[in-house]
Amino acid sequence: MNLTPNSKVIIQGFSEFISATDISQMQVYGTNLVAVINPGCGGEELYNLPVFDLIEEVVGKFGLIDTTIICVHPYKVLDAALEAIASDIRQIIIISPGVPPLDMVQLLRKAEASETLIIGPNSPGIIVPGKILLGTQPSEFYTPGNIGIISRSTTLIYEIARELTQSGLGQSMSVSIGSDAIVGSSFLQWLQILDEDETTELIVLVGQPGGGSEEAAARYIAEVIEKPVVAYIAGTQAPPEKHWRQTGTLAAVIGRDPDFGSAKSKLKAFAEAKIPVAQRPSQIPELVRKLLK
Known part of the structure; x- marks a missing residue:
């Protein structure tokens, strides 16, 4: 596990499952949020974070990403998580609730094969007090x-x-x-x-x-x-x-x-x-x- 203030973190998607307050709280806590993935909105800026269409674009600019926080619609979680795994992200936190069970079965098979740690769905994430906050706790x-x-x-x-x-x-x-x-x-x-x-x-x-x-x-x-x-x-x-x-x-x-x-x-x-x-x-x-x- 890589849970340090230097860990590079991205957010995939903006939805009702995460708020501007949650993002601001992570930033104030010292979490190294580097970018947001929101297809179709690349080149914009949200909450002082650059927005990209694809994770591979973020990796090209910032290097290997340690953790992604997924906040997309439940039916889009599988695609978002598979994109993260394909980009060698090995810690995935899924905030979104209600992910279809068959999607989770498919995701967990892929995660096991790639040694990826999945937290969630329907999780407020992880906090290491005084060091890093990942999610909405x-x-x-x-x-x-x-x-x-x-x-x-x-x-x-x-x-x-x-x-x-x-x-x-x-x-x-x-x-x-x-x-x-x-x-x-x-x-x-x-x-x-x-x-x-x-x-x-x-x-x-x-x-x-x-x-x-x-x-x-x-x-x-x-x-x-x-x-x-x-x-x-x-x-x-x-x-x-x-x-x-x-x-x-x-x-x-x-x-x-x-x-x-x-x-x-x-x-x-x-x-x-x-x-x-x-x-x-x-x-x-x-x-x-x-x-x-």
């Missing part, structure tokens, strides 16, 4: 420190960071892997990244109902991760979802535990892995301090 909630945060949620991750900051616990990195049905990088990948990160001393994992990624993460933490981990599962009081509209859906759940994907299942997995779980966001700093001692 509000930087005012963060302060430099040694707590890493990984989350499927978007806005909830800001609340967790705020709780830690107000308790005097700074953060080393915060990443939302995205909350679409199919996302690029997983909890497992980011657990490994933070476990190997020299700045990070403890990891906070924020999950939510749906799928089995938290259960897989709990097993992975118990077997592989050496650093202490605190978990929080949102939506524990939400009613269980029921999808019986189609026979195909019914066939997909036959043989599964009836609690699969529920908050109850995730809490059980963390309990079996002996990972402390906060009952509410405000309890996270207390658990963090206990483990750090």
Whole structure:
């Protein structure tokens, strides 16, 4: 990974998924935004950034680009990401939500073959407090420190960071892997990244109902991760979802535990892995301090 103030960053597309305030915040934070890709608008300037039609034009002028932030329409994300991969960009953050699942399957196959890290879709991105902001996370909630945060949620991750900051616990990195049905990088990948990160001393994992990624993460933490981990599962009081509209859906759940994907299942997995779980966001700093001692 290349997440330093010197990392060259571009933005692909302007849409409702990113605002002028978000771009200004990244610039003020010191993120090295070099250009915008907006086909048909090459030669213009937006928010003090030059606009290009193609990524290869940016590479020709500025050299190899480290990260792209994709904010195009969901149905254009695949083309934008494939163009980035073809230009040797190996870190792609997809802000746009609702990318078609088959497009994501195709993208992830290409990303795996080219060793490209995909964050999102439906992700506010990454922040390394005090160094670089990539995406739409509000930087005012963060302060430099040694707590890493990984989350499927978007806005909830800001609340967790705020709780830690107000308790005097700074953060080393915060990443939302995205909350679409199919996302690029997983909890497992980011657990490994933070476990190997020299700045990070403890990891906070924020999950939510749906799928089995938290259960897989709990097993992975118990077997592989050496650093202490605190978990929080949102939506524990939400009613269980029921999808019986189609026979195909019914066939997909036959043989599964009836609690699969529920908050109850995730809490059980963390309990079996002996990972402390906060009952509410405000309890996270207390658990963090206990483990750090």
